[in-house]
Amino acid sequence: MKEYLYRKAQEDRLRSIEEKKDKLKSALDENRLIPTEVRKEALQLQKLLEFDDEGGEGVSSHIDDEYKWAGVEDPKIMVTTSRDPSSRLKMFAKVVSHATHKITSAFKSLVHACKANSVTDLVIVHETRGQPDGLVVCHLPFGPTAYFTLYNVVMRHDVPDIGTMSEAFPHLIFHNFTSRLGRRVSNILKYLFPVPKEDSRRVITFANQDDFISFRHHTYKKTDHKNIELTEVGPRFDMKLYMIKLGTLENESTADVEWRHHAYTRTAKKKKFLSVE
Incomplete structure (x- = not known):
């Protein structure tokens, strides 16, 4: 380290x-x-x-060390929640991972357990009064650790005309992650997913607009040789990056901050950090 x-x-x-x-x-x-x-x-x-x-x-670069096996071996993800999760948060964790891992250990013990079992990423979801509002992605064993705020969370069962959740590895679409920070964030999110097969009919989209990232999840089928039909399978939510730290969660208090969002104090046009205009 x-x-x-x-x-x-x-x-x-x-x-x-x-x-x-x-x-x-x-x-x-x-x-x-x-x-x-x-x-x-x-x-x-x-x-x-x-x-x-x-x-x-x-x-x-150091990123070669962080993600040197990305795309070679399938990621091994642990998804857990903050302590004493509500039923809504557990449901959200389930659709994020297809399996709920309710773990109440301290971060240090949890991270060590993940490293010992070759887990590549630890994902933690947080809530306020039953509403999911935070997502932490900790890449193992070196980091980075990215912190996101969640907005406008719509659960699977709240999506109208919901489709069946596919087990196939999804194709990924990243839109408008064109700055250096944007490419960094897209890598952090991209390597949570295994490489899909060409015939997979599942698509996950991360679309950036004004530094808000919209997460959408669809399956599709061909209706004829020119057209396809999209079916949303949920969940859907928006997320905003507020910090990236070097290192992992057990070193959170001493880890260097790679990037942090600061509140604006001037009325000038806000800078877009994840894209280049």
Whole structure:
């Protein structure tokens, strides 16, 4: 774990240097004033630019350690709830995982048990007054841990004309996750699911709009050679990322924050974090 965190810190330092080099190169190419934040290091950065070449970007990173078996082996997911769950929360956990795991152990013991049994992801759902309102995805054994707020949760039995829940591995659709953070979030969610067979008729969609992610779950069938018919099987809900931490839940109090959503204090147009406009 220490080696992984050291590697991540080194990547952050190198990324900062690369960003400064890009600013310097852009200023020199466009014959503009060198930005104030890189002026002190301009000569040193210019020497580094002389050794740059193309083709080495993204060769290896800490993400290769986090998800090195993704797509090679099927994920092994543990879904559980906060303590003393209501019947509604247990039902929501069941449709998220197809099986409810009611576990009331402390996080440290729970995470250690998951690691010992080769669980790849621990998913915890939370509630307030019987309404599911939080989702935590902890990737094992190194992390990251992503925290989402849930909105507009509609249970399976509340979806009109509900279809039958298929057991086939689903095809995944990710829409508008185009920023660096967006790609990070799509990976965290994507690797919760096994690789589907080509003939699977089950589809799960994660659609991002204004940093709210809509989760929808459908099956489909061909009605003729040109058309298909979609049937929603639920549940449906919206989710919003508010934090990503390095590491796993048992180290939550000391883990470094990779990204955190901050409330806006100005009236200017809000920035979209998961997409590039």
